[in-house]
Amino acid sequence: xxxxxxxxxxxxxxxxxxxxxxxxxxxxxxxxxxxxxxxxxxxxxxxxxxxxxxxxxxxxxxxxxxxxxxxxxxxxxxxxxxxxxxxxxxxxxxxxxxxxxxxxxxxxxxxxxxxxxxxxxxxxxxxxxxxxxxxxxxxxxxxxxxxxxxxxxxxxxxxxxxxxxxxxxxxxxxxxxxxxxxxxxxxxxxxxxxxxxxxxxxxxxxxxxxxxxxxxxxxxxxxxxxxxxxxxxxxxxxxxxxxxxxxxxxxxxxxxxxxxxxxxxxxxxxxxxxxxxxxxxxxxxxxxxxxxxxxxxxxxxxxxxxxxxxxxxxxxxxxxxxxxxxxxxxxxxxxxxxxxxxxxxxxxxxxxxxxxxxxxxxxxxxxxxxxxxxxxxxxxxxxxxxxxxxxxxxxxxxxxxxxxxxxxxxxxxxxxxxxxxxxxxxxxxxxxxxxxxxxxxxxxxxxxxxxxxxxxxxxxxxxxxxxxxxxxxxxxxxxxxxxxxxxxxxxxxxxxxxxxxxxxxxxxxxxxxxxxxxxxxxxxxxxxxxxxxxxxxxxxxxxxxxxxxxxxxxxxxxxxxxxxxxxxxxxxxxxxxxxxxxxxxxxxxxxxxxxxxxxxxxxxxxxxxxxxxxxxxxxxxxxxxxxxxxxxxxxxxxxxxxxxxxxxxxxxxxxxxxxxxxxxxxxxxxxxxxxxxxxxxxxxxxxxxxxxxxxxxxxxxxxxxxxxxxxxxxxxxxxxxxxxxxxxxxxxxxxxxxxxxxxxxxxxxxxxxxxxxxxxxxxxxxxxxxxxxxxxxxxxxxxxxxxxxxxxxxxxxxxxxxxxxxxxxxxxxxxxxxxxxxxxxxxxxxxxxxxx
Numbered sequence: 001x002x003x004x005x006x007x008x009x010x011x012x013x014x015x016x017x018x019x020x021x022x023x024x025x026x027x028x029x030x031x032x033x034x035x036x037x038x039x040x041x042x043x044x045x046x047x048x049x050x051x052x053x054x055x056x057x058x059x060x061x062x063x064x065x066x067x068x069x070x071x072x073x074x075x076x077x078x079x080x081x082x083x084x085x086x087x088x089x090x091x092x093x094x095x096x097x098x099x100x101x102x103x104x105x106x107x108x109x110x111x112x113x114x115x116x117x118x119x120x121x122x123x124x125x126x127x128x129x130x131x132x133x134x135x136x137x138x139x140x141x142x143x144x145x146x147x148x149x150x151x152x153x154x155x156x157x158x159x160x161x162x163x164x165x166x167x168x169x170x171x172x173x174x175x176x177x178x179x180x181x182x183x184x185x186x187x188x189x190x191x192x193x194x195x196x197x198x199x200x201x202x203x204x205x206x207x208x209x210x211x212x213x214x215x216x217x218x219x220x221x222x223x224x225x226x227x228x229x230x231x232x233x234x235x236x237x238x239x240x241x242x243x244x245x246x247x248x249x250x251x252x253x254x255x256x257x258x259x260x261x262x263x264x265x266x267x268x269x270x271x272x273x274x275x276x277x278x279x280x281x282x283x284x285x286x287x288x289x290x291x292x293x294x295x296x297x298x299x300x301x302x303x304x305x306x307x308x309x310x311x312x313x314x315x316x317x318x319x320x321x322x323x324x325x326x327x328x329x330x331x332x333x334x335x336x337x338x339x340x341x342x343x344x345x346x347x348x349x350x351x352x353x354x355x356x357x358x359x360x361x362x363x364x365x366x367x368x369x370x371x372x373x374x375x376x377x378x379x380x381x382x383x384x385x386x387x388x389x390x391x392x393x394x395x396x397x398x399x400x401x402x403x404x405x406x407x408x409x410x411x412x413x414x415x416x417x418x419x420x421x422x423x424x425x426x427x428x429x430x431x432x433x434x435x436x437x438x439x440x441x442x443x444x445x446x447x448x449x450x451x452x453x454x455x456x457x458x459x460x461x462x463x464x465x466x467x468x469x470x471x472x473x474x475x476x477x478x479x480x481x482x483x484x485x486x487x488x489x490x491x492x493x494x495x496x497x498x499x500x501x502x503x504x505x506x507x508x509x510x511x512x513x514x515x516x517x518x519x520x521x522x523x524x525x526x527x528x529x530x531x532x533x534x535x536x537x538x539x540x541x542x543x544x545x546x547x548x549x550x551x552x553x554x555x556x557x558x559x560x561x562x563x564x565x566x567x568x569x570x571x572x573x574x575x576x577x578x579x580x581x582x583x584x585x586x587x588x589x590x591x592x593x594x595x596x597x598x599x600x601x602x603x604x605x606x607x608x609x610x611x612x613x614x615x616x617x618x619x620x621x622x623x624x625x626x627x628x629x630x631x632x633x634x635x636x637x638x639x640x641x642x643x644x645x646x647x648x649x650x651x652x653x654x655x656x657x658x659x660x661x662x663x664x665x666x667x668x669x670x671x672x673x674x675x676x677x678x679x680x681x682x683x684x685x686x687x688x689x690x691x692x693x694x695x696x697x698x699x700x701x702x703x704x705x706x707x708x709x710x711x712x713x714x715x716x717x718x719x720x721x722x723x724x725x726x727x728x729x730x731x732x733x734x735x736x737x738x739x740x741x742x743x744x745x746x747x748x749x750x751x752x753x754x755x756x757x758x759x760x761x762x763x764x765x766x767x768x769x770x771x772x773x774x775x776x777x778x779x780x781x782x783x784x785x786x787x788x789x790x791x792x793x794x795x796x797x798x799x800x801x802x803x804x805x806x807x808x809x810x811x812x813x814x815x816x817x818x819x820x821x822x823x824x825x826x827x828x829x830x831x832x833x834x835x836x
Contacts, residue, residue, distance in 0.1 A: 030547065048536075070512060117280075139273045147237050151188050158238060159181070296508075311495065314487050385494055571604065572600035616729050617729070618728075619729065629755055639691060641727075642694030654699060676710075677703065755786050758786065759789075
């Protein structure tokens with residue numbers, strides 16, 4: 001059934017605007033194009049698989065990872081431990097925050113630590129070897145020789161040269177074909193310097209321990225004491241700058257803490273060679289252990305020296321006091337005082353020994369305070385010398401040391417009154433206040449204890465007031481000696497503790513599991529994911545091309561979309577005409593295309609009114625532009641009507657581009673243009689054809705004023721006269737997209753047919769005819785979809801003629817029809833499952 005025109009009363013303007021508006025993207029047509037081009041996807045799949053196979057076998061560099069686990073068991077902090085200047089005291093101190101583990105993490109990832117490793121282990125020298133296609137990174141121990149550079153000589157970095165074994169201890173140095181640079185690197189100053197231009201050095205054979213010298217390189221080869229497991233045909237060596245090497249190490253190293261035990265650290269190193277990552281981790285941790293032990297011993301050494309200096313001073317006082325006491329004993333005969341109050345004397349001795357110990361601690365506090373004020377942190381003594389262990393104070397001093405170092409860097413960049421300098425000064429003042437507040441608390445505590453001791457000594461002295469002056473003088477000397485001796489013993493005890501700590505001191509880093517080469521599988525790249533990515537990318541290429549083509553394509557390709565956008569009835573669908581001759585209905589009456597025209601002939605009755613019985617019906621056929629098959633439709637539609645025993649005439653009114661005469665083999669010397677100008681009569685322009693009921697009036701010579709002729713009164717009379725003689729008058733009119741002649745002729749017609757050609761007509765061209773139709777400026781309008789290619793594998797459906805499908809033996813062309821491969825496979829599968 002032909003879709004009816006939308007005749008709802010009061011249609012909104014927004015609904016009218018939708019008519020003739022096609023969707024930007026046709027999903028259905030897009031999917032059908034993908035199915036149609038399935039072979040491209042198969043080809044891209046094969047190419048993608050081949051590329052992924054070559055990539056995984058010859059180009060993908062495996063990335064390995066090894067790890068080492070440590071235990072940080074120290075519960076005390078060191079003044080020399082690293083910290084961050086912007087950390088608060090509460091954050092960096094406290095076992096719950098694992099501040100010691102954070103210190104170690106910062107140290108492991110610090111530039112200073114890794115720069116030391118790079119220089120100590122020559123990690124700026126990189127080794128690799130190359131096969132036919134793929135290069136493989138080597139560990140230093142995998143190479144039969146080591147490259148030792150002359151750091152005093154300028155070197156070119158990122159300039160890979162090759163060592164080729166020549167037998168024995170000889171190697172040929174092969175330089176790259178190009179890439180020599182005059183900008184060379186100085187490993188001593190870690191800076192670049194320019195030199196004069198030089199010619200490319202020649203390749204040279206050198207032996208072990210022999211120096212190779214050129215303007216841009218100087219090195220010698222050292223024998224590897226460990227015999228490599230693999231014999232290499234070539235060794236490629238490349239130098240990096242110290243900064244490059246350090247940045248590469250830091251970027252490939254990570255430190256994590258155990259979730260259950262925060263004091264356990266796991267350090268992971270990634271790299272292209274597993275042995276390199278293993279060796280680096282073990283060496284890095286070994287150096288860290290040494291440094292941590294040295295840092296801890298510095299404070300102990302400072303404390304030991306401080307205590308020894310005080311012991312030397314106290315020793316002199318003790319000797320002097322002993323001499324005084326001995327003199328009193330011998331000269332005054334006071335070594336045996338009768339009726340001594342031993343209880344009071346013992347109490348006084350104990351109190352004064354305690355006071356002497358506190359005074360010694362206050363002296364150590366003074367030393368620590370003076371060191372803070374002078375900012376000479378490297379001479380800081382341990383707080384145990386002052387008789388306390390205070391983690392808060394230690395953390396505040398550590399932070400203060402880092403802040404001073406940070407400010408020293410910042411003053412080189414910022415002005416004194418700038419905001420960053422003000423902020424760092426504020427942080428320093430906060431850290432100072434924290435440190436001084438801790439010391440003030442201990443000062444207060446110690447002085448309170450001294451005052452208490454002094455009061456108790458005064459009470460004890462009251463019991464000795466009855467002694468004679470001479471005996472009291474001896475007792476005072478004895479008390480002085482005991483106090484100095486107590487101070488000496490206190491210092492000596494603390495020195496012994498410090499020396500014991502130094503003797504038994506160990507690094508607080510314990511290796512739980514060292515890094516090992518256990519044949520770990522590479523962690524990257526993800527070959528499977530890479531293969532999926534490559535294959536998916538290749539498969540997306542045809543999708544992308546089809547999508548771009550679909551978005552840029554403005555041709556009519558979908559019948560459903562055409563009807564949905566225009567809301568104009570569809571009379572029929574005409575298939576592709578494979579013959580050069582346009583007389584399909586006459587030459588191939590049993591073809592599917594001929595049957596389609598018969599269907600259109602039957603559907604035309606829905607467009608025309610029947611109120612003027614006895615007069616011929618005028619049918620106008622037009623299109624948007626030339627080439628859409630307007631003339632082809634006119635010829636065959638008039639032919640099929642003429643064959644139905646209806647007297648029909650075909651008028652070639654496209655005066656600008658005459659065509660009809662060639663197919664009917666008619667002379668175009670005289671035609672409609674001659675008649676409208678009055679040159680000839682009507683009988684002279686009407687020509688008979690092979691079909692008895694079909695006549696043709698050709699266009700004739702191209703006139704200078706075709707529009708005026710078609711709109712003339714003579715043309716109107718001409719058509720009215722033909723109505724009396726013929727049942728159907730078929731007008732092949734000009735395209736409406738180029739000229740307006742057809743709109744004038746439509747006023748004379750009973751039915752109007754608009755031809756749309758598949759994959760040829762532009763969507764925007766239908767906008768005007770659609771608007772005129774829905775604005776009731778044109779009536780009795782129907783569409784014919786021309787040149788539809790049925791081999792594309794999709795259709796519209798039944799009911800609009802048979803010109804867009806195969807009849808499986810019903811039509812003439814079916815003898816050459818071969819089902820598509822997918823259809824044959826589907827039918828085969830259905831046959832197999834339908835077997836009983």
